[in-house]
Amino acid sequence: MGRPVQYNTKIKIVKMPDGYTGEGFFATSFDKVVGLARANSLWPLPFATSCCGIEFMATMGSHYDLGRFGAERMGFTPRQCDMLLVAGTIAKKMAPILRQVYLQMAEPRWVIAIGACASTGGIFDSYPVLQGIDQVIPVDVYVPGCPPRPEGIIDGILKLQDLVHNESLRRRGSEQYKGLLESYNIQ
Amino acid sequence: MTNEFIKQKLTDKFGEQITNWEEPYGMLTFTVPAAQNLKVMQHLYDEETLRFRFLTDLTAVHFPDRKGEELSVVYHLHNLVDNARIRMKIFVPIETPDVFTASQLFSAANWMERETYDFFGVNFVGHPNLIRILNVDEMDYFPMRKEYPMEDPTRIDKDDEMFGR
Amino acid sequence: MSEPQHHIKLAEESLQKQTTTLNLGPTHPATHGVFQNILEIDGERVLEAVPTIGYIHRAFEKIAERRPYYQITPLTDRLNYCSSPINNMGWHMTIEKLLGIKTPKRVDYLRIIIMELSRIADHLVCNSVIGVDTGALTVFTYVFQLREMIYEVFEEVCGSRLTTNIGRVGGFERNFTEASFTKIHHLLTLLPKGLKEFEILLNRNRIFMDRCIGAGPISAERALNYGFTGPNLRAAGVDYDVRVASPYCSYEEFDFKIPVGTNGDVYDRYLVREGEMWQSVSIIRQALEKVEALEKEFPDQKHVFYAPEADHFHLPPKEDVYTKMEALIFHFKMIMGEIDALPGEVYHSVEGGNGEVGYYLISDGGRTPYRLHFRRPCFIYYQAYPEMIKDGLLSDAIITLSSLNVIAGELDA
Numbered sequence: 001m002g003r004p005v006q007y008n009t010k011i012k013i014v015k016m017p018d019g020y021t022g023e024g025f026f027a028t029s030f031d032k033v034v035g036l037a038r039a040n041s042l043w044p045l046p047f048a049t050s051c052c053g054i055e056f057m058a059t060m061g062s063h064y065d066l067g068r069f070g071a072e073r074m075g076f077t078p079r080q081c082d083m084l085l086v087a088g089t090i091a092k093k094m095a096p097i098l099r100q101v102y103l104q105m106a107e108p109r110w111v112i113a114i115g116a117c118a119s120t121g122g123i124f125d126s127y128p129v130l131q132g133i134d135q136v137i138p139v140d141v142y143v144p145g146c147p148p149r150p151e152g153i154i155d156g157i158l159k160l161q162d163l164v165h166n167e168s169l170r171r172r173g174s175e176q177y178k179g180l181l182e183s184y185n186i187q
Numbered sequence: 188m189t190n191e192f193i194k195q196k197l198t199d200k201f202g203e204q205i206t207n208w209e210e211p212y213g214m215l216t217f218t219v220p221a222a223q224n225l226k227v228m229q230h231l232y233d234e235e236t237l238r239f240r241f242l243t244d245l246t247a248v249h250f251p252d253r254k255g256e257e258l259s260v261v262y263h264l265h266n267l268v269d270n271a272r273i274r275m276k277i278f279v280p281i282e283t284p285d286v287f288t289a290s291q292l293f294s295a296a297n298w299m300e301r302e303t304y305d306f307f308g309v310n311f312v313g314h315p316n317l318i319r320i321l322n323v324d325e326m327d328y329f330p331m332r333k334e335y336p337m338e339d340p341t342r343i344d345k346d347d348e349m350f351g352r
Numbered sequence: 353m354s355e356p357q358h359h360i361k362l363a364e365e366s367l368q369k370q371t372t373t374l375n376l377g378p379t380h381p382a383t384h385g386v387f388q389n390i391l392e393i394d395g396e397r398v399l400e401a402v403p404t405i406g407y408i409h410r411a412f413e414k415i416a417e418r419r420p421y422y423q424i425t426p427l428t429d430r431l432n433y434c435s436s437p438i439n440n441m442g443w444h445m446t447i448e449k450l451l452g453i454k455t456p457k458r459v460d461y462l463r464i465i466i467m468e469l470s471r472i473a474d475h476l477v478c479n480s481v482i483g484v485d486t487g488a489l490t491v492f493t494y495v496f497q498l499r500e501m502i503y504e505v506f507e508e509v510c511g512s513r514l515t516t517n518i519g520r521v522g523g524f525e526r527n528f529t530e531a532s533f534t535k536i537h538h539l540l541t542l543l544p545k546g547l548k549e550f551e552i553l554l555n556r557n558r559i560f561m562d563r564c565i566g567a568g569p570i571s572a573e574r575a576l577n578y579g580f581t582g583p584n585l586r587a588a589g590v591d592y593d594v595r596v597a598s599p600y601c602s603y604e605e606f607d608f609k610i611p612v613g614t615n616g617d618v619y620d621r622y623l624v625r626e627g628e629m630w631q632s633v634s635i636i637r638q639a640l641e642k643v644e645a646l647e648k649e650f651p652d653q654k655h656v657f658y659a660p661e662a663d664h665f666h667l668p669p670k671e672d673v674y675t676k677m678e679a680l681i682f683h684f685k686m687i688m689g690e691i692d693a694l695p696g697e698v699y700h701s702v703e704g705g706n707g708e709v710g711y712y713l714i715s716d717g718g719r720t721p722y723r724l725h726f727r728r729p730c731f732i733y734y735q736a737y738p739e740m741i742k743d744g745l746l747s748d749a750i751i752t753l754s755s756l757n758v759i760a761g762e763l764d765a
Contacts, residue, residue: 051761306413
């Protein structure tokens with residue numbers, strides 16, 4: 001079966017940040033450039049345990065293709081990734097491992113809880129299940145659904161891109177952020 | 188192979204020891220004394236006309252009201268050649284839940300027995316590695332017993348004065 | 353003289369040891385799930401593996417004891433989430449067996465269509481993941497297009513994609529729409545093409561064959577002793593299939609073959625799943641023909657989508673709930689789980705994506721099961737994994753795991 005090569009000409013380019021431009025130079029604030037770069041090249045680290053992981057596979061697959069949003073390369077190693085995607089139930093047996101993976105990630109790091117189980121424990125209000133991953137690690141975006149549709153996961157990632165884009169460069173060093181990490185006993 | 192035939196064969200060999208013959212929804216069910224479970228299973232396995240050589244399922248049930256026989260271990264055996272299924276039960280008291288392991292006969296029983304131990308605390312005598320399998324190692328109770336709650340005890344957001352959990 | 357100070361503390365006798373201990377998992381990307389194996393390897397050769405499971409144990413059986421029968425269907429979804437409709441229908445058939453409900457023929461055929469579609473979806477994932485693990489990522493991207501189309505059918509029938517919660521006791525929650533039949537027919541024209549392409553890419557691919565043939569073998573005898581069922585047992589050469597051995601849902605009326613392998617290695621498992629997908633396509637065709645023939649002969653059959661005997665266990669249609677008092681009361685009772693079942697003890701099994709999915713249900717006549725045990729094929733056959741990968745290469749261990757299609761949800765319950 002032959003497949004003629006088709007080039008996609010409908011490529012969307014991100015908007016240039018506000019700034020001063022003249023002949024041969026462009027001046028803007030550092031925040032905006034860094035935010036722009038970070039938001040559009042988030043490297044995902046899938047922490048897929050159960051059903052939501054299968055929907056996440058569909059999101060990465062050809063039909064929905066998360067790569068369109070600059071998240072083409074899956075890291076699979078915490079040390080290279082920016083965005084931890086927790087998809088699926090986290091049992092109490094798994095919680096220390098999840099925490100370890102989070103600790104191994106370098107700053108700046110963001111976390112998305114995909115699905116009801118990762119967000120709140122979902123339908124599994126039972127003794128072995130952690131009732132939401134925010135008990136062990138801080139979470140930036142929650143995606144509802146059991147499991148969420150791939151569109152939902154993509155929406156969650158776009159929301160995170162907004163957060164990343166607008167994050168102040170000083171946030172990670174602020175007292176408030178340190179306090180947040182300390183509340184999770186993370187130094 | 189009919190249920191009557193299996194029943195006849197087993198009664199010939201074990202006589203009155205096997206009790207509670209039933210046929211709920213067509214599956215032959217009987218109760219064996221706890222000490223005899225391995226002998227009956229071995230006989231079902233070896234006997235050329237029976238050939239129950241496939242362990243479909245092994246689990247336990249907790250009946251808190253039956254004094255002296257609170258825990259029941261249920262085996263589902265399958266004869267794949269003649270396509271016959273039987274269900275074998277044994278009852279043990281909860282204080283001394285000792286049952287002989289079937290893991291020498293069926294490799295499949297290894298994890299199923301570990302799971303049963305994990306959930307109900309049935310002590311499978313002779314099991315090569317009887318430790319918890321699904322729950323965390325630190326757990327100090329057997330959660331599938333009826334007296335233990337299902338809910339996560341650490342959860343506070345669902346407490347409600349009016350509706351409880 | 354004092355002892356020299358060592359900065360590196362080595363474990364006792366670790367210098368004498370000739371082998372390496374390697375921890376694989378529980379978050380290793382190549383395991384496609386949460387399995388931990390502590391491997392003892394000599395170079396590339398695996399000497400011993402100690403699996404640890406339970407990383408997503410969710411206490412299904414405990415939850416099932418506290419939920420009315422209706423609310424257990426969503427639990428069965430999350431057992432083998434690659435083919436949840438089979439689990440849903442297996443559970444419904446268990447209750448039907450308990451209550452003595454006989455389903456109409458049309459319901460049986462429609463159920464078979466859905467079950468076989470989900471079997472294809474399950475096998476597509478498994479086989480394409482073998483491809484990924486052997487370095488052929490392309491099949492994965494092609495195959496997911498097909499899988500999306502199967503999901504579209506599910507969505508049309510029940511409104512959900514992955515965890516479907518499809519059907520009710522006695523049949524379905526609503527009739528199949530015209531659009532769903534159109535989608536199934538359309539899918540049937542695409543599936544053979546897609547499967548053919550899939551086969552061209554992998555079946556006689558030299559690299560794929562060299563990687564898979566002889567990897568992770570198991571003999572028929574050991575497989576039976578380990579309680580294997582489903583495609584993994586058939587790959588070892590035993591033609592046991594629940595659909596044939598104890599037919600449910602009118603499977604006895606269908607004409608299909610059971611593919612079997614000989615060596616029980618990764619390649620055989622792959623081929624058996626491949627063969628089963630073709631058989632499933634043929635079963636769906638037959639089922640559609642049977643539905644059409646039935647509707648032609650008895651035009652009023654068009655509106656049959658559940659057994660009338662199951663009325664006391666079936667939610668009334670939404671239009672009635674909103675307009676009629678009795679229907680609303682009954683709906684409320686049903687949802688709140690105030691409907692009791694008969695006391696009894698029943699075991700029912702269906703051929704799931706991975707083998708015999710069994711439901712052992714003890715009912716004491718109350719609103720919830722007294723005890724419900726799921727026979728989960730993955731849990732039972734995964735214990736053979738250390739034996740299968742022993743003396744093989746480390747890379748063979750990875751493809752053996754993906755070819756066994758161990759689903760974490762089903763493994764840990």
